[in-house]
Amino acid sequence: MDLVVCVKRVPDTEAKVRVAADGRSIDAAGVQWIMAPYDEIAVEKALQLRDAAGGGTVTVVSVGPAETTKELRTALAMGADKAVLVTAPTGAGDASATAKALADAVRALPADLLLFGKQATDDDDAAVGPMVAALLDRPCVAFVTSIEVTGRVATVRREIDGEVEVLEVDLPAVLTAQKGLAEPRLPGLKGIMAAKKKPLDEKPLVATPAATETRSLTLPAGRGACRKVEPTREGIRGLLKALREERGVL
């Protein structure tokens, strides 16, 4: 079974965010970069599906700066077979531009299943997976928590509106990974050594005109002072009254 996983290099989720001097992007100074956590889950699941099928390939693809080779080597060390990096400056394009670049890169690759993380934890768009599916005319199910493949059909589960849906999807298909789908492995020393010799192709992005433009990026406004409430019955009565009468939220 052949699988392709699209991943993105993003700031560590524990990173504190500062705005860069351009007022439109985050200040990269001192930021640790990682493979987006949901993408890592998708890579793990792809490896499991390949191995369960008794063979095939897992190809990891990313659009990002040259430094993204680090995240791609991590995926190779986990056990992926090869990687493709479409080099582009950080934050060069929006979701639509990224989806076009990925669709172009993926079109030529063998892929019974194309996996994405449900969203990259920087832009939080949750858009690129469904967009690539639309561009390649493949069915897409987002936010899946399990995948089983039998023949040319994948059976997936996902939570929607408080229910769990069990869906059958015809392959080739696009799925996006929700937490719970798989627990990413840590690459071992052997994997890290092997990854150095695995193919990693780099090619430059063919830029397309942007459909959106980020005008500004700001930090959220701070809140007013925290009002202290005593941990007593009277304190809590006062709190409930304030929540209703002053803030209108109860």
Added chain:
Amino acid sequence: MSRTDVLIVAETRGGQLKKGAYETATAGRKLADAWGGKVVAVVIGQGVTGAADALGNHGVDQVLAVDGPAFARHQAEATAAAVLAAVAKVSPRLVLFSASLAGKETAPAVAAKLGAAYVADATALALEGADLVATKPRLAGKAIAKVAVKAEVAVVSVRPNVVTPVAAPRAATSEPLSVAVPAVRIRCKDVVAPTAKELELTEADVIVSGGRGMQAADHWKLVLDAADALGAAHGASRAVVDAGWRPHKEQVGQTGKTVSPKLYVAVAISGAIQHLAGMSSSKVIVAINKDGDAPIFGVADFGIVGDAFAVLPLLAEEARAFLKK
């Protein structure tokens, strides 16, 4: 001639309009007024009745009803086909979705098919000169972006619970819209209902979340009882989910759900950056923690420094008495 109309995608469930339909109607009305256009709603479902009246009350001029068994449950390809058929009929400048799971799954596909601009999970929409500019949180709310649309047509999903529906009554017309259902490649085989009636976190008005300070899964009944007393949905921090005390679907934070309820009560949660990212856009935040120096108090509007095991039962009891009034 430039485009002026707004198309809203009105989601339904079990024949009823979802709350997000009214939110998108209100957001769409404001822009259509500025452009001198109309608001058209495509209502997708089966056996949906009364949509024209209900949406007309919220500023919708025209309803296109896509009705049939293929649309009874959201299925991405059928939903996208319905929206694209409505777009072909209306030629809107803006297509608004609610950023529910179905909306997040369908909106990008529609944008890609149309070659339109896409902005996900917007919390506000405004005009700056001739440009449509969306406000959208990034990094789970650690930063807020303003994103201008540079294309002729925009698709935007609007974060649930952020727009307050406003009455703008008019008599909406309604007509059926027939849609050629694409070859079915996604089939729903089963739906497992939750064991208890649960509120969807991202759409809840009030959320009570518990953290590691609750010490054990067994103590969760205190959190659940306080949530029940407040008519609230219940959430959890990442530490709690990682410990296996609660399922991942309840996790609030950067690797869980991002929520914007009217009221967020954080119980025994210290306030790690990745948790704050997921809830700091809540309208009002109440923190209960025995450590007065916990970072959660830095984002809270009201803080109770005290033992959750003592405070939660009091809160539950007082909330029940208070909300009965």
